[in-house]
Amino acid sequence: MSLRIAALGLLAQHPGSGYDLLKRFEKSMANVWPATQSQLYGELNKLAKAGLIETGDLGPRGRKEYRITESGRAELLRWITDPSDDPPIRLPDLLRVFLLDEIPLDDARKYVMALAEHADSELSRLQELRDAPIWGGTGAGFFPRAALEFGLRNAVMEAQWARDLLARMDHHDDRGRSDR
Numbered sequence: 001m002s003l004r005i006a007a008l009g010l011l012a013q014h015p016g017s018g019y020d021l022l023k024r025f026e027k028s029m030a031n032v033w034p035a036t037q038s039q040l041y042g043e044l045n046k047l048a049k050a051g052l053i054e055t056g057d058l059g060p061r062g063r064k065e066y067r068i069t070e071s072g073r074a075e076l077l078r079w080i081t082d083p084s085d086d087p088p089i090r091l092p093d094l095l096r097v098f099l100l101d102e103i104p105l106d107d108a109r110k111y112v113m114a115l116a117e118h119a120d121s122e123l124s125r126l127q128e129l130r131d132a133p134i135w136g137g138t139g140a141g142f143f144p145r146a147a148l149e150f151g152l153r154n155a156v157m158e159a160q161w162a163r164d165l166l167a168r169m170d171h172h173d174d175r176g177r178s179d180r
Contacts, residue, residue: 003035003043004052008068008076011053015067018044031129032147047072097165109169116162123155 006029010021018041025040035043044066047053052072055064068076093115100108130148 003033003039004047005076005079006033006035007040007043007047008052008072011066011068012073012076015056015065017059017063017065019063021066028144031126031151105169105172109166112162112166112169116159116166119155119159119162123152123159126151126155 006025007021010016010024010029014024016024021044022037022040025035044053048055048066052069052075053066054069055066058064096111097115100111103111126148130145130152
């Protein structure tokens, strides 16, 4: 996924100014695809230049309201229905775990404990989001809630996995491994 698609998705749901989009992004998509204000505004300029979004009349203080064009909607729908060009999933935390034999076991334990604590923190944050009154009435946000549920389950799994790994590390036979 790219910020390009995230911005198109927000504009497909509802037109808005860059500021409006940034606020909506922070409350929704930033949970799965974080971006800075400058990245989002830069992407809006690229989308407008590519003809995927357009601006309406200027509002107070030169505020531009963006809306998706037909070609932007076609690009969004193409992306949603065709995952063949998605990049492979990269999980830097798992790459680090794969390479933990390269550091002393106590440092490896600290790293794995930090993974568990981060997952716990993420779980708490997502539970607060789930319980917030932002979801609206019936039917509102069905698929965003499904994405949130994935995040909740993933955080639970990550915390449990890291704690299980810590328990196994206590019984880890590291004979033949040089301490660094």
